[in-house]
Structures are given as C-alpha cells and as structure tokens.
Amino acid sequence: MYKTKDPFNTSQITLSKSAVRQNVKFIKKQIGEKVRLSAVVKGNAYGHGIEQMVKIFEKNEVNHLSVFSAHEAWRACQVKEEETTVMIMGWIHDEQISWAIENQVQFYVFDIDRLKETINRAKKIGQKAIIHLEIETGMNRTGLEEKFFPKAIELIKKNQEHLIFEGLCTHYAGAESISNYLRIKDQINLFHQYAEHFEKNGLTPNVKHTACSAAVIAYPETHMDMVRVGILLYGFWPSRETFIHHKKSNGYDGNGKERSRDPLKRVITWKSRVMALKNLPMGEFVGYGTSYQAPKNMKIATVPVGYAYGFSRSLSNQGRVIVNGQRVAVIGIVNMNLLIINISEAKNVKRDDEVIMIGSQGKVKITVASFGEMSNQLNYELLSRIPMDIPREVVD
CATH class of the missing domain: 3.20.20.10 (Alanine racemase)
Incomplete structure (x- = not known):
C-alpha cells in the first residue's frame, strides 16, 4: 500500500541518491578529471x-x-x-x-x-x-x-x-x-x-x-x-x-551486444494512490464531455492528481500509470485535481493501492520520456511543472 510521510497530500516524490551517484559518475567519465x-x-x-x-x-x-x-x-x-x-x-x-x-x-x-x-x-x-x-x-x-x-x-x-x-x-x-x-x-x-x-x-x-x-x-x-x-x-x-x-x-562489445542500454538512472519517482473505484457500463461516457465512451463494461478508478498537480491535461486519453505492477491507460479528460484510469485488466485493485505516475514497479516502468512522446512535451517541461509543494523524500 502507498504510504507517505505527509498524509494530507495527494501524491509524493522520492529522490534516489544512488541514481544521482550513478549519473555523476557517468558524466565525469565523459568530461574527464580536469x-x-x-x-x-x-x-x-x-x-x-x-x-x-x-x-x-x-x-x-x-x-x-x-x-x-x-x-x-x-x-x-x-x-x-x-x-x-x-x-x-x-x-x-x-x-x-x-x-x-x-x-x-x-x-x-x-x-x-x-x-x-x-x-x-x-x-x-x-x-x-x-x-x-x-x-x-x-x-x-x-x-x-x-x-x-x-x-x-x-x-x-x-x-x-x-x-x-x-x-x-x-x-x-x-x-x-x-x-x-x-x-x-x-x-x-x-x-x-x-x-x-x-x-x-x-x-x-x-x-x-x-x-x-x-x-x-x-x-x-x-x-x-x-x-x-x-x-x-x-x-x-x-x-x-x-x-x-x-x-x-x-559501439558494441565482442559479442555484438550493446555495452549499455542506458547508463543513466532516473532520480525521481512520483506516486499517488487509488481514490475510488467504479463499475462503468458499456456505452457510458467518462468524466467531462464525450471524449471517451466505454466500448464494453469496464472497471475504472480515480487518482487524486490532475493538471493542477503537474499531470498534463494533454495526457487525456493518452497517458499511462502503473497499478499493481501493470501499466494502465488514462481515460477521459485529465481534470484539475484528478484523473481516471482503466483498471479492467488489472488484478485486485483496491482503494489506496499505489499508483505510479513516474517510476517503476518490478519490471514495469513509466518514464517522463514516454510522457513526452504522448503529449508532445519535452522532458524539461514536464519535470519542471511538478509543483513545489508535493513532499519530496530522499532515499538510497
């Protein structure tokens, strides 16, 4: 279950010291000691x-x-x-x-x-x-x-x-x-x-x-x-x-394999939690307007993070988050204060379950780069829009 040191906030950020250590090491290798x-x-x-x-x-x-x-x-x-x-x-x-x-x-x-x-x-x-x-x-x-x-x-x-x-x-x-x-x-x-x-x-x-x-x-x-x-x-x-x-x-090593898929490590993880669950009948529309209509009976969940909290409105009907180790779709219009996700194929989702907006659960990842591709925004823009008042915890 998602826990936070600030129970009054709707999401939390964690920052990895080991990721920074890896990134600094990589950059210093590129530029040399002098x-x-x-x-x-x-x-x-x-x-x-x-x-x-x-x-x-x-x-x-x-x-x-x-x-x-x-x-x-x-x-x-x-x-x-x-x-x-x-x-x-x-x-x-x-x-x-x-x-x-x-x-x-x-x-x-x-x-x-x-x-x-x-x-x-x-x-x-x-x-x-x-x-x-x-x-x-x-x-x-x-x-x-x-x-x-x-x-x-x-x-x-x-x-x-x-x-x-x-x-x-x-x-x-x-x-x-x-x-x-x-x-x-x-x-x-x-x-x-x-x-x-x-x-x-x-x-x-x-x-x-x-x-x-x-x-x-x-x-x-x-x-x-x-x-x-x-x-x-x-x-x-x-x-x-x-x-x-x-x-x-x-280049490549002697076995023809890439030396490194990606030498950089993401420092940030951004988490929230499931706010509420709902069964949605086929044919019903989701949220504001008519941008998403259920093609079949579905199960949906709301997450208390919207564009006021840094999750871009341009990710409406495009964004992805992770719940219970599975990547699921954002459906409907991203609201000011919350977003709606399709959990029909996700197993055993409960209220208060952890939701990853940026980061990973097991082998499943959501990166800012993938956000950028979906919303036509740069890494820089999406990251810098994350509000300052979201609590940030430094971890190893």
Missing part, C-alpha cells in the same frame, strides 16, 4: 526540488551550482555548504546585484548596462563582483554582441579592482538535434575566435564554459574548463538523438 562539473538546478532542480538536490549533489562531490534567477540562488544558498559555488545564468535585478556581491554569488553579465551597474555596486560595497561574461554566438537570446566588446573590455580593464573576470561563456542553440549541427559548429568556432580576441586584449577568464547536457554528449570539444549539466544529472536524455549518438559512439 573539467569542472556544474549541476544545473534551475526550474526547481528540474522539478526535483532545489533544497533536496543541492545536498545530494554535494554528497557526490559536485560543488558548483547553476541557477536561472537570484531567487533560485537564494534558495540554494540557504542549504549549501560554504565551499559550494552558486552561479546565476539569467535574471538578477539591479537591487539583487548587491546581495550577490556580498554573498559571493557569481552571475552572468550580458549587456553593458548590467556591467556598469555591477561596477557601481561593487565600488559602493567595497567587494569584488564575480562575473561571467556571456557572449552572443548565434543563440540570439541573451549574450553580449560583438559590437559591444570594445566597451566591455575597456570597463573590465579599468575596474579590475572591483571585478573578478571569472568566466567567458555562451549557450548553444539546440545541441540536442542533428538538424542544428552546422549552427552549433559555427557557434563553437565563433566562441573560440571571441575568446582569443579577449585574451589578445589582456582579458583571460579563469574558466571558459559553453557545454550543456546535449553538448557534453554530442560535442566533446565544448567541454573546455567547465560544463553546465542539467537533465543528464537527473537521469534523462536531452533527446532521443542524444541517446542514439551516445550508443553509436560507444
């Missing part, structure tokens, strides 16, 4: 929970964390060890820059205004700001454009007593897809040209970093001094193409 691993914990650590994952990563000797916002940085700082570095890759308001400087939180600078504001605040505080200059190489999102390089170089050189030029970085525009191969290659070449330009002008960063999870696998030349890895650490591949690339790169 390249630093930064664990990306943005999006509430891809839905897993920042506070929980920071501690798990630290236990696995990962002491560099990448976040999107100052708020995520603040959350990480509440639980991290003193020696762990936090780096903000995106949003930080001018007023939050002072907090970052005072707490030695590193952050991206991608325009001249932010650079000027950083210098002014560092002067007032009397403490150096630790910055990573993000440069535009073709993503066309954030990133300092080439025409602003002279001004940035001038400002950094004039204010070296107020700044630590920690990193030079960029982000790739879709390294998870072979369709972007030429675009990514152009970005890699451009980054090296720009890095050389900064060095010729007397500015050499402490680290250069450009690789995300997909680039770590598909473009080893991007490893440089540090890599920023998110989805791989949680046991998921950025795309099916990335997984296939890894398999082909690793």
Whole structure:
C-alpha cells in the first residue's frame, strides 16, 4: 500500500541518491578529471526540488551550482555548504546585484548596462563582483554582441579592482538535434575566435564554459574548463538523438551486444494512490464531455492528481500509470485535481493501492520520456511543472 510521510497530500516524490551517484559518475567519465562539473538546478532542480538536490549533489562531490534567477540562488544558498559555488545564468535585478556581491554569488553579465551597474555596486560595497561574461554566438537570446566588446573590455580593464573576470561563456542553440549541427559548429568556432580576441586584449577568464547536457554528449570539444549539466544529472536524455549518438559512439562489445542500454538512472519517482473505484457500463461516457465512451463494461478508478498537480491535461486519453505492477491507460479528460484510469485488466485493485505516475514497479516502468512522446512535451517541461509543494523524500 502507498504510504507517505505527509498524509494530507495527494501524491509524493522520492529522490534516489544512488541514481544521482550513478549519473555523476557517468558524466565525469565523459568530461574527464580536469573539467569542472556544474549541476544545473534551475526550474526547481528540474522539478526535483532545489533544497533536496543541492545536498545530494554535494554528497557526490559536485560543488558548483547553476541557477536561472537570484531567487533560485537564494534558495540554494540557504542549504549549501560554504565551499559550494552558486552561479546565476539569467535574471538578477539591479537591487539583487548587491546581495550577490556580498554573498559571493557569481552571475552572468550580458549587456553593458548590467556591467556598469555591477561596477557601481561593487565600488559602493567595497567587494569584488564575480562575473561571467556571456557572449552572443548565434543563440540570439541573451549574450553580449560583438559590437559591444570594445566597451566591455575597456570597463573590465579599468575596474579590475572591483571585478573578478571569472568566466567567458555562451549557450548553444539546440545541441540536442542533428538538424542544428552546422549552427552549433559555427557557434563553437565563433566562441573560440571571441575568446582569443579577449585574451589578445589582456582579458583571460579563469574558466571558459559553453557545454550543456546535449553538448557534453554530442560535442566533446565544448567541454573546455567547465560544463553546465542539467537533465543528464537527473537521469534523462536531452533527446532521443542524444541517446542514439551516445550508443553509436560507444559501439558494441565482442559479442555484438550493446555495452549499455542506458547508463543513466532516473532520480525521481512520483506516486499517488487509488481514490475510488467504479463499475462503468458499456456505452457510458467518462468524466467531462464525450471524449471517451466505454466500448464494453469496464472497471475504472480515480487518482487524486490532475493538471493542477503537474499531470498534463494533454495526457487525456493518452497517458499511462502503473497499478499493481501493470501499466494502465488514462481515460477521459485529465481534470484539475484528478484523473481516471482503466483498471479492467488489472488484478485486485483496491482503494489506496499505489499508483505510479513516474517510476517503476518490478519490471514495469513509466518514464517522463514516454510522457513526452504522448503529449508532445519535452522532458524539461514536464519535470519542471511538478509543483513545489508535493513532499519530496530522499532515499538510497
């Protein structure tokens, strides 16, 4: 029977320390001993929970964390060890820059205004700001454009007593897809040209970093001094193409068998329980509207998890869950607070029986990847939508 430490909640998440250990080991094998691993914990650590994952990563000797916002940085700082570095890759308001400087939180600078504001605040505080200059190489999102390089170089050189030029970085525009191969290659070449330009002008960063999870696998030349890895650490591949690339790169053993079906281990398990049971006569419709009509006499069950709790409405009549070791179908429209499943072929289902939305029972698995295929959503999107208030328990 499904049990939870929080009996008032409709579902619970468990996080596997051994899975993280396996994933960190795999990534470090890819990048080698000299390249630093930064664990990306943005999006509430891809839905897993920042506070929980920071501690798990630290236990696995990962002491560099990448976040999107100052708020995520603040959350990480509440639980991290003193020696762990936090780096903000995106949003930080001018007023939050002072907090970052005072707490030695590193952050991206991608325009001249932010650079000027950083210098002014560092002067007032009397403490150096630790910055990573993000440069535009073709993503066309954030990133300092080439025409602003002279001004940035001038400002950094004039204010070296107020700044630590920690990193030079960029982000790739879709390294998870072979369709972007030429675009990514152009970005890699451009980054090296720009890095050389900064060095010729007397500015050499402490680290250069450009690789995300997909680039770590598909473009080893991007490893440089540090890599920023998110989805791989949680046991998921950025795309099916990335997984296939890894398999082909690793070849086959002497017996013609694949060396590894999947070296990654899923960290997250998401469980709920059966709320109620009902016999449904043939011809009756299920739930809202007429999207599902019983083709025969059926037995159905309700589960107290709906789109308000992270189970996408787009999984209506498509999703799958596991009950009593058997994969069963979601039928009808996924409601705000519950979903309905067909248990006609499942044996001995009772009220309060465990329901797995993500995870496994025995040899039967439900993965986020399969959700993505059914709902046309990415691993990233589905994971990061899991609400923060679902209780999370760390297990071995």
